[in-house]
Each structure stands twice: as C-alpha cells, then as structure tokens.
Amino acid sequence: MIASTSCSHFDELNANPDAAVNATAPMLATKLILNITDETISTNKTFMQPGMLGKTILYTEFAEDMQYNNLGRTSYDVLPVLTNVEKMLNYSVAGSVKNSYTALGHFVRAWKFFNLTMRVGDIPYSNALKGESNNVAPTYDTQKQVFQGILNELDEADKLFAQGATFDGDPVYAGNVTKWRKLVNTFELQVLLNLYKKTSDTDLKVTERFKDIVNNRPVFTSNADNFQLVYSDKASQRYPFYKLNNQAMIYTMVSSTLTDKLKALDDRRLYYYANPSTVQLAKGKAVNDPTAYIGTDPSMVYADVSKIYATKDFSNVNSRYMELPASEPVYLLSYAQLKFILAEATVRGWISGTTAAAYYTDGITAAMKFVMDNTPNDPAYHHNMPITADYISSYVASDKVKLAGTSEQQIEQIITQQFLSTFLQAQYNAFFENRRTGYPVFPVNPASNMNVPGNKLPVRWLYPQSELDYNGTNVKLALTNQYNGNDNTNEQMWILK
Template sequence: MKTTFKHYILAGLVLLSSAGCSHFEAINSNPDAAVNATAPMLATKLILNITDETISSQKTFMQPFMLGKTILYTEFAEPQQYNDLGRTSFDVIPVLTNVEKMLAYAAGSTANDSYRALGHFVRAWKFYNLTMRVGDIPYSKALQGETGGIAPAYDTQKQVFQGILSELDEADKLFAGGIKFDGDPVYGGDPAKWRKLVNTFELQVLLNLYKKTADTDLKVTDRFKEIVSSRPIFAGNADNFQLVYSDKAGQRYPFYKLGNPSIIYTMVSSVLTDKLKALDDRRLYYYANPSAIQISQGKAVNDPSAYIGTDPSMVYADVSKIYATKDYSNINSRYMELAAGEPVYLLSYAQLKFMLAEATVRGWIAGTTADTYYQDGIRAAMKFVMDNTPNDAAYHHNMPITDAYIESYVTSDKVKLAGSADQQIAQIITQQFLSTFLQAPYNAFFENRRTGYPAFPVNPASNVNVPGDKLPVRWLYPQSELDYNGENVKQALTSQFNGNDNTNELMWILK
C-alpha cells in the first residue's frame, strides 16, 4: 500500500496502540486486552524504532554492508551489492507522531524534561538519516496531518540541518537538567548517558557539514569546538549507542544461525581483507573464516593467504562460480554460532575518536594531537572486538588480539598517522571503515560518499548505476510523494537538481 501523509496519521494511531511490540520490549501485555499508552511505552517504541528496527536481522541485516563493500551475498544478485539505491521511503516519519503523544502523557511528571529531550533527539536522528538519503525533505511542515497539512512543503537541506542542530542543542540542555526516565532499553533512562549520545551525534552531524564551514548561519567549527570543550561526549565503549543481545527469543544476534538460511550465502569482501592484510591487522581473523579449500591444501588457519576476499564489484555470474568452488572466506563463525554475539552499535566511542582526529587534521580543534585521537580510536575499536569475542581459537584462529598487540599495532610504521592532511584523513577514515564491520549500518557508504575513502571498486559490467563508472550518491524520492505530494516534491527537485530525480545529483551538503 502506498504511504501518504494521511496514512501517517493512521500509522501513528496504530503505533500508539502497539507501542510495546518490539524485540527488546521490557513490557509484557495481554494481546487480547486493551492497552493504555504511557510515556514510557512510547519512549520504548521510539528508541527501538531507531535501534532494533534499523539493525534488522538475517539477510536484511547484511544489506547495508553490501552497499558499504564489506559483504557480498551469493544467493541472488542483491541490489545493494550492485549500487542500486532505488527509491527511499518516508515510512520513517509516522513513528514521530508518537513524540507529541509521549510528551502529552509525560506532561506534569518529574521526568518531563528527559522525555522532551528524548523527543528532540529522536526527531533529529530520524530527519538527519532521511535528509542524508535524498536532500530536501518535509521538516517544519511535516507531521501536521491532523490539522490538515497532508501535503507538506519541503525545507531546504540547509534548513533541515539548522533544525537538527537546534533540536540537539535543546536536547542537551534538557537532559542536563533531566532525571532518570522509564521505558529506555538502551541506557536505562540515564540522562547523563543520553546527553553524551546527543552531543556525540551532533559532532557527527557537524562533520558532515565540513564543506559548509564558511556558512555564518551554521557556525560549524564554532559549534564543534564548543561541544568538544564544554559538553559531555562518549568517554568509552560503555557509552556506545548499541543493542546488547542474549540467548532469548527475539533478542539473539541478528545473524545467528537459528532459523537463518542466509548464513551460507555470505562472502567477505576483498576491500576489507586486502586492507587488513596490508596492515597486519588481526581483526582479519576475527571478521572472517579462512577458505576451506586453502585449509584443505595445507595452509594454517592463521596464514593470512588462506583468507580469500571476493571483489564486490565482480559480476554476479563470476561470484556464483567462486561460491561453487568454496575457495573464498565467509564471515567468522562467531557471527553465526553465538546467540548473544557482539553488541551492534549505531554510533560508537571509536567513531567519536576518529571524528576528533579528522577535526584536528582539518584545524577545527586543538590541544590534543590528531595522532592521539587516531590511536585512541583504534584502541577502542580493537578492544570492542576483543572484549566481545570469546578467547577461543575457533573465533580468532590462533591470532588473539591482546593489549600488547594493540599497542604494537598503533605504533607500527604501517599504521602510524603520517603524510599530508589528505593522506592522514584517508588513514583515519580507513580505520573507521575497518572498525565498523557489521556495525553502524550505512556508515561506510556515507563516509565514502563524503570523503572518497576508502576507495570502492566500480565495475561498469556490474554497476547498476548509470553511468556505470560512477557510484550513486543519493536515493530517489518515494513514489508516494510523487503521487500524493507531487507539487512540493517537484519544486524541491527543481530547486536542487534542475528537476532531475536521479542517483547522481549532488545534494547541498556534498557541494
């Protein structure tokens, strides 16, 4: 069924009555009884709509990483693997109708400021991820269907980013004065932890505005400096915005083997394995399994040459031939064998450190060297893998990551930050890329789009994008918008892209 802004109203009412229905729901209710919504119930739904429903499971879990060139899938020619973005959806918008409903239920409660802060964060997160896909979107006039606004005008991407930054600033202030609130499956309602997330996320938003530092309305570098110098941000891996899994129904790791036929169809990309090998990076042995053929021919499980990555730009027929030979590396068994698996984060402490390293190279902040931030990011990323993987040869192939190894790695000549500013940024983004294997969905794609690093292979023979020698940079607007809000979406297309809704048009943040 096509989704319109009229449907958004109905969807909001449905979400209101079903706010407790999600994988990590802590509230059990009788499905045959009426449910009275509460602020905590709606908070749970809003948070899980960002986390649990974004992360997805089984084959769908792998799709963002196909686009990010770390995973291939062999059952069929997956669109994401061949750069087919297609049309996005505005279905992320309906859940935001529950923000106002949550605030109405929270009015007068002692935790009102915390719920208000959460509402601002959820709105900022949702609108940010939508504008990052297409450009201009309905923002200031969105969610007004109940008052007759069923065909909302579009805000420019600059206006959307201004609104997002303002909402995050307000969320920081409200969480600063807030108290613990109920209904939070991620941070247990701790406003101090949420405040760290809000500010770390705002740094990520600002870094995506790095081409707009001359814009006096945005004050990108001033905002960045102020957050780093005076607001709480992530201080360790424990602050990661993530879901932690367990061996319980509906709470198992997204690619766990139970009821998951997709586990036999994945391959690890050569973009990933080649970089890990070049850096003598032991995450190779934690991310992938060696080729069964190479092991049968006598190679040891810790021989890097036994790890065969597959070119993600290869035409599907050739990928199928490799799959038939079994001479390739699949993902590490831990992703399929461990029900609790590792947490999956949407934003991490390691990512923050890499952001600070890049900002230092760009001259936005001073006081700490870029190399210090860079090394801290690598340490955090490696400790995350080490701490969330059993010390079992089956999962590290006799190449365990230890504290001593991490220190030797960050100071090795292959890894040390060096060269020109652009070369250093390439190193920083590459390390972030290596850190987000099966983490932070779509981050690798957006970072490659933003910086060009690491370089992704493009094969005109397999690339669905037109022209075949270019990677796409945006999704298309939803068909439902063209059908039911045509005048406004066409005006947005005209002002941005001379009327062209195609995947190669540069949105405002990329210019």
C-alpha cells in the same frame, strides 16, 4: 444471529489481562527508542545489506541491488512513528522527568530527519507530521534548513537532559540522562562533520558549534557509552545473523576491499571478521595464515562471483556471527567513531589541544578492544591470532598504522580505520563516509554496476513514489530547486557541494 452472538463477546474473549489499557510515556519512549535501534537493525540477509553497499560483504544467492549500487527509491515510512513524540509528552507529568522525555523526543526527531535527508536532500521538516491538522501535502525544507533544525533540536536535547532526571522505558541506557547527553553531543559532532564543506556559512557556525561541544559538553568516554543493542539467547533478542532460521548464512562472502586492507596492515581483526577458505585449509595452510583468507571483489559480475562460490575457495564471515546467539552488540554510533571524528576535526584545524594522532590511536584502540571484549577467547573465533592489549599497543605503534603524511593522507588513514572498525556495525556509515571523503576507494566495474553511468557510484536515493503520487507539486519543486528537476541518483545534494 450466529454472527451477532459470535461477535458480542469479542472484546471480552480477546482481552489480554496482562496488556496495558492506556499508553504511557515510558511505553511510548520504548517504542521510539526501539524504532531507531531494534527496528532499524534488520536480521538475516537484510542485516547484511548495508555491508553490501559499504563493500565489505557480498551475497551470492542472487545479484543484490545494494551490492551492485542500485539504491532505488527511499521511503518516508520511517517518519510516522514521530507522532508518538507529542503523545509521549502529553502523558508526561511536568517536572524534571518530562524534561528528559522532551529531550528524548528532540533526539529521536533529529536522528530520523538526519538519516532521511542524508539519503535524498531536501525533505519535509517544519511542516512534516501534521496530517492530524489536515496538512497531508507538506512543503519541503531545504537541506540547509533541515540541518539547522537538527542542530537546534540536538542543542535543546542536551539542555533538557541536563535539567532532566532518570526516566522509565529506556532499553538502551536505562534512563541515565548523563549517557543520553553523551549520545546527543556525540551525534551532533557527527552531524557537524558532515557539514565540513559549509564551514564558511555564518548561519550554521559549524566549527564554533563543534568547538563548544568538545570543550563544554559531555561526549562518549568509553565503549560503555556506545549507542548499541546488547543481545542474549532469548527469543527476539538474539544476534541478527544468528544461525536459527537463518538461510542467508550460507550465501555471504567477505569482500577483498576489507580483507586486503586488513592484510596490508597486519591487522588481526582479519581473523575475527572472517573464516579461512576451506579450500586453502585443505591444501595445508594454517588457520592463522593470512593467505588462507580469500576476499572476493565486490564489483565482480555476479556470474563470476557464482563461479567462485561453487569452488568454495573464498572466506565467509567468522563463525561467531552465526554460532553465538549473543555475539557482539550492534552499535549505531560508537566511542571509536567519536575518536575518529575528533581526529579528522583536528587535522582540519577545527579543534586543538590534543593531537590528531592521539585521537586516531584512541579510536583504533577502542575499536580493537570492542572486538576483543565481545568475542570469546576461543581459537574457533580468532583462529589462534588473539587480540590482546600488547598486540593493540604494537599495532598502533607500527609504521604501517601510525598517522603520517599530508593532511589528506591522514584523513584517508582516519576514514580507513573507521571503515575497518565498523564491519557489520553502524549500518550505512561506510557508504556515507565514502561518499563524503572518497575513502576508502570502492571498486567500480561498469560491467556489473547497476548505476548509470556505470563508471560512477550513486550518491543519493530517489524520492518515494508515494510523494510523487500524493505530494507531487512539492516534491517536484524540491527537485527543481536542487537537481534541475532530475530525480537522479548521481545528483549532488547541498551537503556535498
């Protein structure tokens, strides 16, 4: 009787009068957008893990897998949220707004499947997410088929956004379909650049698609178009590495892979990304002396890193990342990245009309303006070396920075500048760009490298254990078709061949 009485009014007692009773298209749109932004951008130590893999950050509490190139198994848990796409459309009323929601669905699907195939290769795509139809063991599409599907979905998303109207539930662009078109098309250019080894494939039409987007569709035109989250001093809306409840802030170190390149170029982002070594300051060096900024080799064995950490003679990340609750926005794709994509495409001969040097200069300028505009003009955060419009102009004109040399040397410059621009941004972009181009060169130390063999960086994650357990026939067939049956981190997926 007690149990019966206690439970009889459960729904009544626990009902939230402010909560929605039924789902709506705007609610589901918010969920989908936040899933690929807010829920992707982790906090505290986990926020730094992409930097560990991209060789800009070290972590000293323990020997971190990402720091030492142990990718392990990926997860397909990122996909079930896509079942909300169909539900979102079911709640939409026919018309221009439904076009926008349909376009959003295509974009989110393309984004999710792209990031997953980039990790492992072949994945379920055409038969994925059909569990409600009792298809719980989906077959695998080849990576080429997945990329074809992604490109087609992005083309459709652009077309539908062009026929759409402002929609509710968008925490990034406030439902502005023009900004969404710019994102869709900029992202498609990024996808196409990852197919640069497949330009002879007549099914994909890589260069033709690329030219069409550049010539006929809207793309990012300023930093205001960045696909990013903007933070504020409110609960659950603060910068991901803000000091509140952040024990990880004492364990980070800035990598010499980053600091050495910044110093070599006389790049003032050094003073915005890092703090000087307290030991060097105690020796009398000024806060704007570049030799006071001590990067640590990210391939150094953990025991030696710990010894350096104990001496305190190293640079941690700039205080702004910990002291400012709003700090800088975190983007997943930026205007500066677009300019570097266009610069590389021009060097490769895909597009013409604007020089690679002009795109490259625009990319650097946008990247530096992003840092300048999102950092208070406070010596605590730029160490008396402020980035100004005049400085940016002199930097891009310097012989150390100007685009020059052979095509391959120019591509190295472009990728290096993109690497410098995406510090604590764009998540795994540095790793994927290094894997794609070899730039910038990442240090490999067999004594610390968790990858086998120890003289190589891994190029892919392993398939999820859940797939091996519950969809073994299909995942093993995918492994046979791609990697001679070897689920190995060194196997070259289709886009890399």
